Amino acid sequence: MLNSRAPFAVLLVACAAGLIAGCGGNSALSNLSAEEAAIIDAPPCARNTAAESMGMPSEERIFGWIRDLTLFGNRRTGSIGGMKAAAYMKCQFESLGLVDVHYETAQTMSWEARKSSLSVAGEPIDSSPVPFTMITSSKPNNFSTPPGGLNAELVDIGLGTPAEVYAKGVKGKIAVFDLKFLVPTLALAPLMEFFWDPGLTIADPSSLNPNPFQTQYSYIIKTIVDAGAVGYIGVLADYFDSNKYYNESYHLQLPVPGMWVAPKDGQKVRALMAASGNATANIVMEGKSNGEAIGRAVMGVLPGKSKDTILITSHHDAAWNGAVEDASGAASVLAQAQYFASQPAESREKTLLFATMDSHWTGYEVHKAFGQKYILDPNSPYKVVGDVSIEHIGKQGVKDADNKLKIVDQPEYRGIFENLSPALKQTMISGIIKHDLRRIALLDAVALCPTVGIPTDAFSCVAGVPTASLIAGPNYLYDEADTLDKIARDQLVPVARFFAELVEAMDATPSALIGVGIASPVVNPPSLP
Numbered sequence: 413m414l415n416s417r418a419p420f421a422v423l424l425v426a427c428a429a430g431l432i433a434g435c436g437g438n439s440a441l442s443n444l445s446a447e448e449a450a451i452i453d454a455p456p457c458a459r460n461t462a463a464e465s466m467g468m469p470s471e472e473r474i475f476g477w478i479r480d481l482t483l484f485g486n487r488r489t490g491s492i493g494g495m496k497a498a499a500y501m502k503c504q505f506e507s508l509g510l511v512d513v514h515y516e517t518a519q520t521m522s523w524e525a526r527k528s529s530l531s532v533a534g535e536p537i538d539s540s541p542v543p544f545t546m547i548t549s550s551k552p553n554n555f556s557t558p559p560g561g562l563n564a565e566l567v568d569i570g571l572g573t574p575a576e577v578y579a580k581g582v583k584g585k586i587a588v589f590d591l592k593f594l595v596p597t598l599a600l601a602p603l604m605e606f607f608w609d610p611g612l613t614i615a616d617p618s619s620l621n622p623n624p625f626q627t628q629y630s631y632i633i634k635t636i637v638d639a640g641a642v643g644y645i646g647v648l649a650d651y652f653d654s655n656k657y658y659n660e661s662y663h664l665q666l667p668v669p670g671m672w673v674a675p676k677d678g679q680k681v682r683a684l685m686a687a688s689g690n691a692t693a694n695i696v697m698e699g700k701s702n703g704e705a706i707g708r709a710v711m712g713v714l715p716g717k718s719k720d721t722i723l724i725t726s727h728h729d730a731a732w733n734g735a736v737e738d739a740s741g742a743a744s745v746l747a748q749a750q751y752f753a754s755q756p757a758e759s760r761e762k763t764l765l766f767a768t769m770d771s772h773w774t775g776y777e778v779h780k781a782f783g784q785k786y787i788l789d790p791n792s793p794y795k796v797v798g799d800v801s802i803e804h805i806g807k808q809g810v811k812d813a814d815n816k817l818k819i820v821d822q823p824e825y826r827g828i829f830e831n832l833s834p835a836l837k838q839t840m841i842s843g844i845i846k847h848d849l850r851r852i853a854l855l856d857a858v859a860l861c862p863t864v865g866i867p868t869d870a871f872s873c874v875a876g877v878p879t880a881s882l883i884a885g886p887n888y889l890y891d892e893a894d895t896l897d898k899i900a901r902d903q904l905v906p907v908a909r910f911f912a913e914l915v916e917a918m919d920a921t922p923s924a925l926i927g928v929g930i931a932s933p934v935v936n937p938p939s940l941p
């Protein structure tokens with residue numbers, strides 16, 4: 413059975429309409445081990461009044477937060493590193509003087525492979541297990557290929573189109589396909605409202621490099637599993653020389669094992685297949701998925717004069733040790749928290765709600781619970797009238813002549829998906845130029861927000877909250893290569909200043925005028941398709 417998860421937009425709407433049980437937070441807390449309890453139940457951190465914790469933080473301080481988050485190991489949902497990251501954000505919010513600092517939880521899942529290997533025609537092939545494969549309905553689910561591994565004939569289905577799948581026949585076989593990255597930076601051009609690129613770097617061919625997010629993966633997987641494949645080898649055809657690819661867009665739970673291989677190993681697999689006629693592969697995979705893992709958002713508040721609230725958000729979970737994805741975003745939320753906590757409360761018309769999320773890779777369960785409780789529920793203590801979301805402050809990644817990852821010392825192309833008023837658009841344009849946020853575009857999200865949503869962590873846009881959401885898609889984003897050296901350090905303070913000024917402008921704008929002709933938030937969600 414292929415258990416496909418509905419898009420976040422649909423699920424948030426379903427939660428709003430009361431169509432899905434268990435959408436609320438704080439339900440079904442699983443038992444914590446002593447080690448986990450020591451992390452999660454740690455006493456609150458004391459207020460830090462040192463000079464460095466006042467005003468706009470320095471580059472060194474923001475980078476320090478990023479470094480700290482990368483030291484916890486991977487920050488996958490349900491992992492010790494994930495819990496440490498949540499506890500760290502909670503402690504920082506407390507030490508910066510936010511109030512009502514606490515976790516919001518939701519039941520989600522975890523997945524870890526303890527062991528995996530691939531061989532083709534007896535030759536070992538360097539590979540990495542595809543996350544969220546080999547999941548069965550039993551929970552918790554200890555999964556394992558048969559003793560000695562899964563042995564089956566290979567079949568090459570190329571790009572994995574239905575025509576290829578059904579022409580070749582995958583039943584009982586291990587399918588080999590090319591995973592393609594589909595959307596280059598330039599493809600966003602139709603959404604561009606403004607682009608700051610004084611060096612005209614967009615003329616460089618690297619603007620045609622596709623990001624690693626949008627692929628044909630979900631489509632292929634559904635086709636081959638429905639057609640009876642017993643496993644698969646995904647060749648990362650557009651990737652640099654790595655198989656440590658952990659895309660967040662799966663939200664698919666697959667009953668069969670899958671393995672990623674780097675482009676050069678894909679060539680090796682196909683050469684072995686060609687040499688031996690009908691080659692067989694051996695896949696070994698063992699691990700555990702827990703359907704009762706708890707995801708944790710961390711939130712904190714700076715009260716203003718009114719219940720009208722601006723949400724400032726990112727996420728602290730990460731597939732690997734994640735520097736750009738998304739220690740950079742979580743640290744940017746801390747920068748906003750420090751800056752605004754240093755201002756007198758009387759200076760704020762509106763309340764500021766800071767939050768970092770978990771469950772990016774498992775299906776956004778935490779986002780949904782948070783959105784239900786604080787945005788959609790009419791009894792929410794906050795009326796969220798604007799959303800600022802900050803992610804991925806990283807350098808550009810390209811491939812060199814040997815297909816190795818190469819980092820260019822300039823920011824990755826980035827965009828701010830937004831549906832703010834003309835006056836606030838002008839604030840953003842002025843801010844982009846003033847702070848020289850190079851290689852950045854304003855992207856029109858008016859049509860996207862109420863329909864398919866935007867490809868960022870700004871989960872409230874789909875519920876009608878006016879949003880400005882910074883995002884970039886460097887090619888190393890889902891790889892263990894996302895380390896501290898990828899951070900665009902010189903951008904940390906300019907980005908923080910830009911968003912602080914935007915939040916101040918949103919604070920000074922009457923709530924009904926923050927968005928582009930959108931009642932905020934939308935009360936009657938659109939019906940389910």
Ligand SMILES: [Zn+2]
Pocket residue numbers: 727737738741803804869
């Ligand atoms: Zn991110």
